[in-house]
Amino acid sequence: MKLYFTNYFFILFLCFFSEITLAIPKIGSQAPNLSATLFTGKTFEINKMKGENLLLNFYSSYSKHCAYEIGSIETFLERHGSKIKIIYIGVDRPQDKHRVERMTKIYNIEGFMLNEAKINEGYEKPPRTPRAILIDKNGKVISINVGAKTPKYFKELETFIYNN
Secondary structure (H helix, E strand, O other): OHHHHHHHHHHHHHHHHOOOOEOOOOOOOEOOOEEEEOOOOOEEEHHHOOOOEEEEEEEOOOOHHHHHHHHHHHHHHHHHOOOEEEEEEEOOOHHHHHHHHHHHHHOOOEEEEHHHOEEOOOOEOOOOOOEEEEEOOOOEEEEEEEOOOOHHHHHHHHHHHHHO
16 A cells, blocks of 8 residues: 555656646757746846857756766866856756755856746756757757766867857
């Protein structure tokens, strides 16, 4: 009976969170607008980021891959921060906001919680984390990376930002 209840609760949990809308635009398309107040209090809006390369990194504080890559992203920003803006988007439960906020402060990366964002049409169901969406200076989606970022990924990202 206890096992049945645990499985039932888990299925309900998945059904609830599968209804959250997250950004997964199509490669080559204009990035649909997404706006939110960052943990720092500043306002963020994709439509106002034209002229800057932008990397949206969907993050869960419960993901070992997300935890692994955050230090690499901080190092990348230290070296190339003038060429790209990186925004962390927490996909944790609202009651775990403090976990995501703490990580963005420790690693000096701007971010917000997805459930607090204003999302326009053009977005699909939630992605697996970590997921990164690279948007060029014209607001066009260049790539979508799923899974932990490797040294090869960072080298390709570096090549992109210095050639665009």
